[in-house]
Structures are given as C-alpha cells and as structure tokens.
Amino acid sequence: MTEDFDVHAFQRQVIAEFRENEGKLSGMFEGWSLAVLTTTGAKTGLRRESVLGYLEIDGKAVVVASAMGAPKNPDWCHNIRHDPIVTVETGNETYTAIAALPSGAERDELFRKVVEQDPGYGDYQARTTRVIPVVVLHRTDRVNGMGDWLKGVHDWLRDELAELGKQADALVDGTAAKIERTPPDLGHEMRTHCLSFCTALKRHHTGEDAATFPMLARQFPALAPALTELGQQHEVVARLQDEIQRLVDGYEPGKSDPVRLRDRLGALAAELERHFDYEERTIVTALNALAEAPSFA
Structure with a gap:
C-alpha cells in the first residue's frame, strides 16, 4: 500500500459493497466470511464501523483483533473495552450483541480453534508480541436469560x-x-x-x-x-x-x-x-x- 492510501475510504467502499450484496464481496475478499461490526468510539461516542473476519466456534460468533499482526490492537477493540454493546451485520441478518474478551486459558483455547479454522490468524500472531484478543459476540436477544x-x-x-x-x-x-x-x-x-x-x-x-x-x-x-x-x-x-x-x-x-x-x-x-x-x-x-x-x- 502506498503512503497516500486512504484506509477509511477503502473500508467505506467495502462496507457499501457488503451491504449492497447481502454480505458477498468481490476481489480480494471474494469467498470470505465477513461481518460489519459497529462499535461506539471510546473518545468520540460516535458509531464506528469495521469489516472483520467472522467465524463461528462452538456455536458462538467470534471476531479476532488481529490487525494483520500490527503491534497495537485495532481501534474497534479499544472501543469495546469501554462499551461492549455492538451491532453485527452478517449479510443475512443484523443483530445486537455484547462483546466479551476472554482471557488466559479460555482465550488460548479459543484462539487455537480460530487457527484451526483459519491458519492465517496464527501467522498474524507470529508477527507481533502482543496477545491478539479473541472477541466473542454474544447475542442480546436471548429469551429467558x-x-x-x-x-x-x-x-x-x-x-x-x-x-x-x-x-x-x-x-x-x-x-x-x-x-x-x-x-x-x-x-x-x-x-x-x-x-x-x-x-x-x-x-x-x-x-x-x-x-x-x-x-x-x-x-x-x-x-x-x-x-x-x-x-x-x-x-x-x-x-x-x-x-x-x-x-x-x-x-x-x-x-x-x-x-x-x-x-x-x-x-x-x-x-x-x-x-x-x-x-x-x-x-x-x-x-x-x-x-x-x-x-x-
């Protein structure tokens, strides 16, 4: 990517295509399982949208704060540490969830299962010294919870x-x-x-x-x-x-x-x-x- 590459403009373009085609994308993202995650900005209080890889593990929706192995957690992960209520769009449905951040052995076991599904996340972890967070998206529409x-x-x-x-x-x-x-x-x-x-x-x-x-x-x-x-x-x-x-x-x-x-x-x-x-x-x-x-x- 060139220095003048506008990441935010690229994200907006991908999100627009995602919504127009019910979650299906072309080009480099063709065939990927993705979701649009909307969080609340920790500093601004504004809605922030991110396109993320979307996995299902043991019946739970999971996203990973890999940032492709960058040294810092992505902004959306920082946001959910301040407000865990998020909106999830999969292309087939949109729902509200509360984002959990498992730690310790629970996180490690979950990440192991993530890598089993998509080995690329293991490569991202190898690029950075930070422990990449795995985020579980718990739906809030449970009946009789x-x-x-x-x-x-x-x-x-x-x-x-x-x-x-x-x-x-x-x-x-x-x-x-x-x-x-x-x-x-x-x-x-x-x-x-x-x-x-x-x-x-x-x-x-x-x-x-x-x-x-x-x-x-x-x-x-x-x-x-x-x-x-x-x-x-x-x-x-x-x-x-x-x-x-x-x-x-x-x-x-x-x-x-x-x-x-x-x-x-x-x-x-x-x-x-x-x-x-x-x-x-x-x-x-x-x-x-x-x-x-x-x-x-």
Missing part, C-alpha cells in the same frame, strides 16, 4: 421487604396490638420473616460477589467500574441488614421504638432499590447474553 432471572429475584426480594414494611407500619400505628395479644404475636412473625428475607438477600449477594461479578469482569472489562460500585453497595446493604436484624430480634412490644425500626427498614428499602435499579441497568444485558436462566425442574 440469566439477567431476566436476576430481575425476578430482585422483584421477590422487593415484595418481601415491602411486607416487612407493612408489619413495621402495623407496629407504629397500633393495629398490631390485637394480634400481639395472641401467639404468635406480630413481633414473632416479623422476626421469622426478617430472618428469611435477610438470609435470602445475603445468599444472593454472596453469590454475586463470589461468582457472578468475577465472571462478568473477566468477560467484559468495560463493566469493571460498575461491578466495583455494586460490590460497595453490597457492603452498605449488609450493614443496614445487620442493624435491622438486631432491631427486629430485640423488639419488645411497649418497650422498643417501632418508629426507629420502620425508619431503618425504609432506609434499607431505598438503598436496595437504588442498588437493584443500578444492577439491572448495568449487568442484565450481559447476563442474558452469557447464560440461560437456571432451571429447577
């Missing part, structure tokens, strides 16, 4: 906390008095309900901290700041839980302050709603793309 299941868990926890709030209201406005004259009193019922709720919430957050968040961090570097924030929110929620558990366990009708209990439950509800809302906005799409909802049948 893990992210939707997570929202269902959140809704159940919301309902359980709302019921605790109603019980606290009854203690404050005096409507619990009649119930408290016959066993089990409302205080006992509330302690049982609180134990169930707090145990479920703690188990849910422990599972996220130990497994879900590390898995997402490995696959989607762009989610790292959000995952850190979610972990910090877990700590705030845990402190509120412990305080509420102490208040409920120590509640004595006529002696304890039901207003304080109700107010701290309100604080927990507000904190959890902020947490659930943020979590659903940031990781549900990634979870839906990675896995189906658990089956307990």
Whole structure:
C-alpha cells in the first residue's frame, strides 16, 4: 500500500459493497466470511464501523483483533473495552450483541480453534508480541436469560421487604396490638420473616460477589467500574441488614421504638432499590447474553 492510501475510504467502499450484496464481496475478499461490526468510539461516542473476519466456534460468533499482526490492537477493540454493546451485520441478518474478551486459558483455547479454522490468524500472531484478543459476540436477544432471572429475584426480594414494611407500619400505628395479644404475636412473625428475607438477600449477594461479578469482569472489562460500585453497595446493604436484624430480634412490644425500626427498614428499602435499579441497568444485558436462566425442574 502506498503512503497516500486512504484506509477509511477503502473500508467505506467495502462496507457499501457488503451491504449492497447481502454480505458477498468481490476481489480480494471474494469467498470470505465477513461481518460489519459497529462499535461506539471510546473518545468520540460516535458509531464506528469495521469489516472483520467472522467465524463461528462452538456455536458462538467470534471476531479476532488481529490487525494483520500490527503491534497495537485495532481501534474497534479499544472501543469495546469501554462499551461492549455492538451491532453485527452478517449479510443475512443484523443483530445486537455484547462483546466479551476472554482471557488466559479460555482465550488460548479459543484462539487455537480460530487457527484451526483459519491458519492465517496464527501467522498474524507470529508477527507481533502482543496477545491478539479473541472477541466473542454474544447475542442480546436471548429469551429467558440469566439477567431476566436476576430481575425476578430482585422483584421477590422487593415484595418481601415491602411486607416487612407493612408489619413495621402495623407496629407504629397500633393495629398490631390485637394480634400481639395472641401467639404468635406480630413481633414473632416479623422476626421469622426478617430472618428469611435477610438470609435470602445475603445468599444472593454472596453469590454475586463470589461468582457472578468475577465472571462478568473477566468477560467484559468495560463493566469493571460498575461491578466495583455494586460490590460497595453490597457492603452498605449488609450493614443496614445487620442493624435491622438486631432491631427486629430485640423488639419488645411497649418497650422498643417501632418508629426507629420502620425508619431503618425504609432506609434499607431505598438503598436496595437504588442498588437493584443500578444492577439491572448495568449487568442484565450481559447476563442474558452469557447464560440461560437456571432451571429447577
């Protein structure tokens, strides 16, 4: 290529032909399996289009950030480290995906399979000292995915906390008095309900901290700041839980302050709603793309 060769103009020409001919190209790209990948510019926020080799490995769509063995990763790879949501055009269909960047042994095994399909990628790796990223494009149109299941868990926890709030209201406005004259009193019922709720919430957050968040961090570097924030929110929620558990366990009708209990439950509800809302906005799409909802049948 000459020094005055315009790479961007060439790409635009190839993309135009790709779209006009439903993914089929002539000349040097004739017979190749290609896709147009649209990312969001990390600095500009603008849509950026790239024509890439498109492979299917173990039923997953894969593109490789080879840049023909150049010493630096291509711009599109840099973009997905900041925003992993992409658009994929294959000629036959267009779909939205979330781009994962496997690392370590997972990346190495995937790259081995890439080279089995197309040995040219092995030649590109031999030209550079950088480890060429392999990118898995997970479709976001999964039905009944893990992210939707997570929202269902959140809704159940919301309902359980709302019921605790109603019980606290009854203690404050005096409507619990009649119930408290016959066993089990409302205080006992509330302690049982609180134990169930707090145990479920703690188990849910422990599972996220130990497994879900590390898995997402490995696959989607762009989610790292959000995952850190979610972990910090877990700590705030845990402190509120412990305080509420102490208040409920120590509640004595006529002696304890039901207003304080109700107010701290309100604080927990507000904190959890902020947490659930943020979590659903940031990781549900990634979870839906990675896995189906658990089956307990």
